[in-house]
Each structure stands twice: as structure tokens, then as C-alpha cells.
Amino acid sequence: MPVYNKLVRDLIPNVIALDGKTCVTYRLDDPQYITEVNKKMHEELAEYEGAMTSDDAVEELADLLELIHSAAKFHGVTVEELEAVRAEKAVRRGGFEERIFLVEVEDEYV
Template sequence: MPTYNKLVRDKIPDIIQVLGKSYNTRTLSHSEYTIALKNKLKEEVNEYLQAEHLKDQGEELADILEVVYALSAAQQMSADELDEIRRIKAQQRGRFEERVLLIDVQE
């Protein structure tokens, strides 16, 4: 039996059971959960970077967003609060739409 020891989406155990397989799980503490989410974020970013097809890239971006929302909730911040922070930063510092690459800064 493969050992995973990684955070999975809530319905994964149900899907495994429907497939007629058995599994073991446990509920993480808050601190373990935060660490697992950070590890999951790294995993999903790496999967996005390795995805070759546009559809797969979209799936991985959606996974990244799901983990980001879970991280914000773990820090007791709503998705709306997170988006407001994003909007403020975009207003103050801009977005990434103009594709600006900073080469250097002269002192």
C-alpha cells in the first residue's frame, strides 16, 4: 500500500472508498495544517510549472487558488479580506499587466 502523508481535498477519502479501497487518515492540528498547506502550495506550484497543456495549467492554477484560500482561512482571513488586500496592493503598486521587467536601478 503506498504511503502519502500529505494533505488531500476533503472528498478524496470518499472517492477512495467508492473505488473499493481502504485508507487511513487523521485530522491535523492547526499548526500541522498550516505546515501541510504550505507544503501543498509548493506541490501545486511545482505541478503548475511542469504542466505543458493549457487545460492542465488552468487546473493547477485552480488548485493553487484553493490552497491560498485555505491558507487565508487558517489565518482567520476571509477570501474577501484577502482580495481587498490584493486590490489595495494593485492600486498602490500596480499589477503585472504591463509585463515590466526591472533590469537595474542606478544609485
């Protein structure tokens, strides 16, 4: 039997059961949960980075977004509140649309 030891989506045990298989699961406590959410974000980011097509990239971005929603909820904010923080930061600091790559900053005190 393969061993996974990782956070999975809520309906995965049902999917496994519908396939005629059994699985062993348990519910994580808060520290375990946020640790596993963070690990899963790294896993999904690596899959996004390795995506060969835009369709695959979008699938991985959707997985990352689901994890961001979960992490936001864990930290006590709604997705709407998180979006408000993002938007306010974009107003103050900009987004990444311009594709600006900073090489260096000259120190005035040389």
C-alpha cells in the same frame, strides 16, 4: 499499500472508499495544517510550472487558488478580505499586466 503522507482534499477518503479501497487518515492540528498547506502550495506550483497545456495550467491554478482560500481562512480572513488587500496593493503598486522586468536600479549616491 502506497504511502502518501500529504494533505488531500476533504472528499478524497470518500473517493478512495467508493473505489473499494481503505485508507488511513488523521486530522492535523493548526501547526501541522499550515505546514502541510504550504507544502501542498509548493507541490501545486511545481505542477503548474510543469503543465504542458493551458487546460492543465488552469487545473493547477485552481488547486493553488483552493489552497490560497484555505490559507486565508487559517489566517483569519475571508476570500473577500484577501481580495480587498490584493486590490488595494494593485492600486498602490500596480499588478503584473505590463510584464515589466526590472534589471537594476542606479544608486544616486555613487
